[in-house]
Amino acid sequence: MALSIGQCQELVREFCSIYPIAAQIAYRIRNTQEELYGQENTKDNVGTILGGFYPEQRQADFVASNFRDTDEFKGTLRHEVLGHFGINTFTADEKAGVLTAIVEARDQPVLRGLWRKLDKLYEDQPERIRAEEVFAFTCEAIRPDRPVDQIEAKKSYREVCVERTRPMTERDLSNITCMVAQGMHDRTREPQEHPWVDYEMRRGDNMENDKKPFHETVAEKLIEQLKQGIAPWQKPWEPGEVGANMPLNPTTGKRYKGINALQLMSEGREDQRWMTYKQAAAVDAQVRKGEKGTPIQYWKFSEDQNKTDAAGKPILDSRGEPVKETVKLERPRVFFATVFNAEQIDGLLPQ
DSSP, X not given: OOOOHHHHHHHHHHHHHHSGGGGGSEEEEESSHHHHHOTTOOHHHHOOOOEEEETTTTEEEEEGGGOSSHHHHHHHHIIIIIIIIGGGGSOHHHHHHHHHHHHHTTTSXXXXXXXXXXXXXXXXXXXXXXXXXXXXXXXXXXXTTSOOOXXXXXXXXXXXXXXXXXXXXXXXXXXXXXXXXXXXXXXXXXXXXXXXXXXXXXXXTTOOOOOOOHXXXXXXXXXXXXXXXXXXXXXXXXXXXXXXXXXXXXXXXEEOOHHHHHHHHTTOOSOOBEEOHHHHHHTTOEEOTTOOXXXXXXXXXXXXXXXXXXXXXXXXXXXXXXXXXXXXXXXXXXXXXXXXXXXXEESOOOO
């Protein structure tokens, strides 16, 4: 029998009592997938949608009537929250190490079968996205009543994701996912800033992904505003300092430029201040629960990487930590972040 919205809400409350860090995200539960994703997203058109996670908004979606029983819902909670939210409790470098180890383990026993399934379901997605799905699917097997051997888990993580002295096994991946879940239980892990990717839907066999590039989304929104006569540059400006109305990040003192400025200006906010969730928290302010962030993008042309010796092994300093070096990227990478307007944040001083 299909679950009700009330049943799902009660299961979420129970889940958050076990994993308190999971209470940091918003949960949106609707009876049908059309209510969540629009009338065009019927089962006939896109397949059955169970749920999805939006890291930019810190929001998890679930379609109550598509769940057969409570066990299926609990498994999907673990998939979306312990998996997609939990993996982002690693730093960017740590997460890259985990995903690289999962990719390199695609031919390992047990993992091979899961990789084949996900290669079919997500054939249009980059390999790192499929690797994160491997992580999330592995999280479905986590049980809160099973003890976690933290020493063994940390050993697995260090050997296969940091030192990379051997290939990852199914046992290693299970250890690492349980380590993350335990940290979300005892509050020793927190979400990190990342180049976010939305996991909009937990996909069925025939689901499609038509997400548009960032620049196309911004352009279409601006074109529509032009038609309505409400594009940012069509609004009357007050005389004064040049650029005074341009979006500003008050925590860095820098104004947003280019496509990011257009994106933020098109939101029609009176307050020009924008910042990330973490930046707001750093100044003792709080994004109001349920507020939707606005995505921006930026480019990275260099990054800090672990310095390696001639054999390809990380060089360690006197404390046993990997030595870092700044490396120019052959191919610049585009990153995404989510920012919130000051009007969406409590605790900020008036402008």
